[in-house]
Amino acid sequence: MRFDSNSFGVVALAAYQPEWELFRTQLRSIQNQTHSRFQCLISADGGFAEVRDFVDRELGGDERFRVLGFEGRLGFYGNFERVLKHVPAEAAWIALSDQDDSWYPSKIEALLPHLNDVSLVAAQARVVRLPGNEVITESTLRKNVDLDALLAQNQVTGSLCVFRRDLLDLAMPFPRLNTISQVHDHWLAVCAKATGGALVVEDVVQDYVQHGGNVLGEVGGRKSIAKSFEHVRALSRKFQGSSSPLAILRTANDLSFGWRRVMADALRVRLSQGGSGQVVGISAFVTGHSWLSTARTLGLGLRRGEIALPCFVEFVAGIPIEIFEKNLVKHVNQATDSGNEF
Structure with missing residues (x-):
């Protein structure tokens, strides 16, 4: 066509x-x-x-x-x-x-x-x-x-x-x-x-x-780090029901790794089901991602101007929850494997 x-x-x-x-x-x-x-x-x-x-x-x-x-x-x-x-x-x-x-x-x-x-x-x-x-x-x-x-x-x-x-x-x-x-x-x-x-x-x-009614603004998206923190805190109250430090970290993880993981995992599954195999370029954000791949993607993106500093900071703020959840999944899998031995 x-x-x-x-x-x-x-x-x-x-x-x-x-x-x-x-x-x-x-x-x-x-x-x-x-x-x-x-x-x-x-x-x-x-x-x-x-x-x-x-x-x-x-x-x-x-x-x-x-x-x-x-x-x-x-x-x-x-x-x-x-x-x-x-x-x-x-x-x-x-x-x-x-x-x-x-x-x-x-x-x-x-x-x-x-x-x-x-x-x-x-x-x-x-x-x-x-x-x-x-x-x-x-x-x-x-x-x-x-x-x-x-x-x-x-x-x-x-x-x-x-x-x-x-x-x-x-x-x-x-x-x-x-x-x-x-x-x-x-x-x-x-x-x-x-x-x-x-x-x-x-x-x-x-x-x-x-204007005042924009759901997602253009220029408003180019926030300073201080304004980005206030933005995350407000979203934490909305989506987590709290602005406690833990809730803010969870929100930062959802905004950064969480949404990218949802997309990368969905893309991997759908392409695999369609017979297209694995796609190159999603390894930094899929479930179980390599931290080396993630660090390379974020570091190069920041250096090249492809990732804005406030966005990079959101990823940094999302790391503690990302590490905790990865370790939790690892321990659950180990426990499941151990149980299967009996």
């Missing part, structure tokens, strides 16, 4: 209590794409009727746009998975969309041809802040990195990527870990990198809008 101006695909948009003016801008920017052969599926994470009526009213009955009827709240990770389950078989490609950005008219047209060579392509965005549309940076400066570095720190933002539909055969269902680091774009990027390839291009294809 060739990915060109005739290729039909799906824009998968996850919506949750949108700010209506931003939502209107985003919908219009999708509607006005120069590549027009698509269906836009909008999964409303609650408030279905309100979102449906708004879309119908604003887009004048454009039949390419369909709001899926759900009332249950899943959160952004589950909502993206839900909308991807409804992508029709005839779609050749999928573009992910947030509810509050603004695509440039040629975004899809510019990115689609790259899918002739790779499974997923991601671009850059200009970052603007509301109110006032203040330009914070002209580009998100995402990078092309190897799989191990990509596992360590994501370089693919969902709203900036387009991927082949057949990537869902490997990626669905999404793996699970109850932490904010569980994100759909990271998982899809890892799946693509391990199989058909993932490419990050320098094209700036949209405005990435920062």
